[in-house]
Amino acid sequence: MAITPDERLRRWRLVLGSGQADGVGMELTGVDRAIDQALEALYDSDRSGGLGSSAPSVARWLGDIRTYFPKSVVRVMQRDALERLNLRQMLLEPELLEAVEADVHLVSTLLSLKSVLPGKTKETARIVVRRVVEDLERRLAAPTRQAIQGSLNRAARNRRPRYSEMDWHRTIRANLKHYQPEYRTIIPETRIGYGRKRSLLREIILCVDQSGSMAASVVYAGVFGAVLASLPAVKTHFVAFDTAVVDLTEELHDPVELLFGTQLGGGTDINRALAYCQGLITRPMETILILLSDLYEGGDEEEMLKRAAALVNSGTQVIALLALSDDGRPAFHHDIASAMAGMGIPAFACTPDLFPELMAAAINRQEIGQWAAKHDIVTAQ
Numbered sequence: 001m002a003i004t005p006d007e008r009l010r011r012w013r014l015v016l017g018s019g020q021a022d023g024v025g026m027e028l029t030g031v032d033r034a035i036d037q038a039l040e041a042l043y044d045s046d047r048s049g050g051l052g053s054s055a056p057s058v059a060r061w062l063g064d065i066r067t068y069f070p071k072s073v074v075r076v077m078q079r080d081a082l083e084r085l086n087l088r089q090m091l092l093e094p095e096l097l098e099a100v101e102a103d104v105h106l107v108s109t110l111l112s113l114k115s116v117l118p119g120k121t122k123e124t125a126r127i128v129v130r131r132v133v134e135d136l137e138r139r140l141a142a143p144t145r146q147a148i149q150g151s152l153n154r155a156a157r158n159r160r161p162r163y164s165e166m167d168w169h170r171t172i173r174a175n176l177k178h179y180q181p182e183y184r185t186i187i188p189e190t191r192i193g194y195g196r197k198r199s200l201l202r203e204i205i206l207c208v209d210q211s212g213s214m215a216a217s218v219v220y221a222g223v224f225g226a227v228l229a230s231l232p233a234v235k236t237h238f239v240a241f242d243t244a245v246v247d248l249t250e251e252l253h254d255p256v257e258l259l260f261g262t263q264l265g266g267g268t269d270i271n272r273a274l275a276y277c278q279g280l281i282t283r284p285m286e287t288i289l290i291l292l293s294d295l296y297e298g299g300d301e302e303e304m305l306k307r308a309a310a311l312v313n314s315g316t317q318v319i320a321l322l323a324l325s326d327d328g329r330p331a332f333h334h335d336i337a338s339a340m341a342g343m344g345i346p347a348f349a350c351t352p353d354l355f356p357e358l359m360a361a362a363i364n365r366q367e368i369g370q371w372a373a374k375h376d377i378v379t380a381q
Helices: 005-016 030-043 055-068 071-084 087-092 094-099 104-113 119-156 168-174 212-229 255-260 270-280 301-313 334-342 355-363 368-374
Strands: 202-209 234-241 245-247 287-292 317-324 347-350
Touching: 005 030, 030 055, 030 071, 055 071, 055 094, 071 104, 087 104, 087 119, 094 119, 104 119, 104 212, 104 255, 119 212, 119 255, 119 355, 202 212, 202 270, 212 234, 212 255, 212 287, 212 317, 212 355, 234 270, 245 270, 270 287, 270 301, 287 355, 301 317, 301 334, 317 334, 317 355, 334 347, 355 368
Parallel strands: 202 234, 202 287, 287 317, 317 347
Antiparallel strands: 234 245
C-alpha cells in the first residue's frame, strides 16, 4: 500500500520533533500529539526539560510509551532514558519499577544497583528479575537440554559393551549388511552398548567476568548455568570474578539468587579466576572451561596467558566467549584474544540462541573454529 504525502509528512514530523527547523509544517493532534510529547520528553530533553524529577511524571511517561509503542521499542526507550536522563533513581521506587518493561538490560541495571536499593524496592526488584529469568528459561531451557542431552548420549555410546550392556536393536540395525543367509544370522562386527549414564560424562566450568561491560552476558550465563546444572550427566560449576573470585555453584538451583550473588562493575583479574578454576579440575580430558570475558586483564597478563596455556596442555577444553548476548560484536582485548587463539583457545562472541549448539559441539569435541565458521561467527586470529 502506497504512503500518501500527508502520511509521509506526519512520519517526518514525528522523527524531527517540534523544532522550527523541521520544515514540515505538519500540525499533530490527538494520539500523534501524545506520541510526540513522549518522544520529546526523552530525545529533546535538553530543550524541553525532560521528564522532571518527580515520580508521577516518570510514571505517566512510562505508561504513555507502553500505550503507544511496541515492547521492543519501549525497552529501547527505557534504556535511553536511563542513559540520557540519569533515571536510575526511578528504579529506587517500587511503584515505578513495577511499571517498567523488564528485559535483560534492566536486570543488569538492577543487579548493579542492588547494594543501594531500599528494602521495599529490593523485593520488587527480585520479582522483576525473576520474571525476566523465567521468561529466558522458557525460551532457552528446552533447546539447551535437547542439544546437550543428544551430545551426551553420543558421548556415552559404548562401543565395547559387555553382554549385559548390549543394545541389541541398535547393534542389529548397524550390522544388517553383515547378514549371512546360509546361517540365517548376523555377524556383529559393530557392537553398540547402552551408555553408562550413571557416571559424569563432562564437567563444565562457567568462569564469568563481572565487569560492567559484561552485564548482559552475566544474566544469560546465570540462566544457562542453571539449565546445565539440571542435567544429571554433567557437573556444572559457576565461578564469578572481578578482582576477587566467588564460587556460586551452590546457587545454581535458583538463578535469581545466583544473579543477586554477583557484583557487577568491579575490576578484572582473569589470572586469579583461572587459578581457582584450575583447582576445580580433576579430569582435564572431560572438562570444558568457558571463560566469559572481554579479556581486559587488570591482573598479571603474562601469568594469565601461561595459566591458560597450562590448562590447554593438560587436556582441558578451553573456550573464550567474548560476550554472550544479542548486542552485536563486542569490544574486547584483541591482543590477548589473538594470543589465546594461537595456543588453541577459540575466542569469539556468541548469541544466546547459539549457545546450546556451542555446548553440544564442545561435548562432542568438534573443532570449535570450524563450528563458528559454519555459523558465520568471526573468531579472533
